Amino acid sequence: MPRNLVVQAKDTGSRAIALTDKNGLYGAIRFYKAALDHRIKPIIGTEATRPTSKASRAYWPASCLLSS
Numbered sequence: 001m002p003r004n005l006v007v008q009a010k011d012t013g014s015r016a017i018a019l020t021d022k023n024g025l026y027g028a029i030r031f032y033k034a035a036l037d038h039r040i041k042p043i044i045g046t047e048a049t050r051p052t053s054k055a056s057r058a059y060w061p062a063s064c065l066l067s068s
Contacts, residue, residue, distance in 0.1 A: 019043070021047075023048055
């Protein structure tokens, strides 16, 4: 699926594309390789969540952007 996103971005003339996963970087490697294959700058991020307390089922998000 990351390759499809990259191809679609390339077809629309995009020079960069971002992918954000939740609580991990599950598609990051495939996405990164596909973006480089199509000469598009990959931007990788994640939204990490954690419980607000041990007894709570509520979570607070923290977004992270990975860059090189």
